Amino acid sequence: MWAAAQGLNASVFLNFLHFFQGVLQDCVLSLELKIATKQLSLKQEGKPINIICPHVIERHLIQLKPLWTHFCCQCLVSKCLHTTMGFLKKTGTEHWWLERHLKDPFVKATKRQHYRCRSAFKLLEIDDKLRILRPGLSVLDCGAAPGAWSQVAVERVNALGTDPAVPTGFVLGVDLLRISPLEGAVFLSEADIADPGTLRTIQSLLPAEKVDVILSDMAPNATGIKELDHQKLINLCLGLLNLSQSILKPKGTMLCKFWDGHESRLLQNRLKEQFQDVRTIKPQASRKDSAESYYLARLYKGK
Incomplete structure (x- = not known):
């Protein structure tokens, strides 16, 4: 069967075909009824009715039925193929993502070192190079879920007192x-950082x-x-x-993610107004095709 040769489910195809055939027949019958009604109306008004002679209309309808049935079938087949190809394309994309994910060395390291997600290695890399986390410091982790950055912070600031x-x-x-509990960290789940009550x-x-x-x-x-998402993150x-004006200690540090875009410079300039040192960082753990980078702002000028 042609449908099977194209990889379509024969049962589903036939069900759709029968449905559309029924719809077509209903349309034809409705048209015939309208013609008959119009013919009766013209006859009652004493007007000529030869322009819609029943046997002529009937002959044309009989000829049109297989043509329209074929047309509907072709439309249905086209739709099925489009849907099938879309499904295959999506499946292919998902397969590519899964394959990349499984081969990712940071994903493997995440499992091996028991971090909650691979983003932990972005913070580890930044801290290894620039030492922003030290024992005794207090840290506020915004957008903490699922808790990987908090895991790193707990280790680096000696929050457990180990x-x-x-x-x-x-x-x-x-x-x-919601953030699953983590020993050494306090979590404020389901809270909006922009809400004054949260502050x-x-x-x-x-x-x-205040925090360091x-x-x-x-x-x-x-x-x-892209641009809308960029603007929302900025x-x-x-x-x-x-918020940092209320909770960040003098000479404190702020590390924030941003996505490349036309407003990035605005954020950078605002950071430079309040911090003595601002630099852009893109960790190796950030995927090469990702638009994400980080601004590291140090030595907060506030009081």
């Missing part, structure tokens, strides 16, 4: 999503109401429209920058 020879730090994670809660949880480091791997819900970062 090393008695150095100061013990503090890690607070905040996210709109008050954060300050009440911090040992000294603000980390942000936040990202908005993507729309697929706005999140700007909001966090405003």
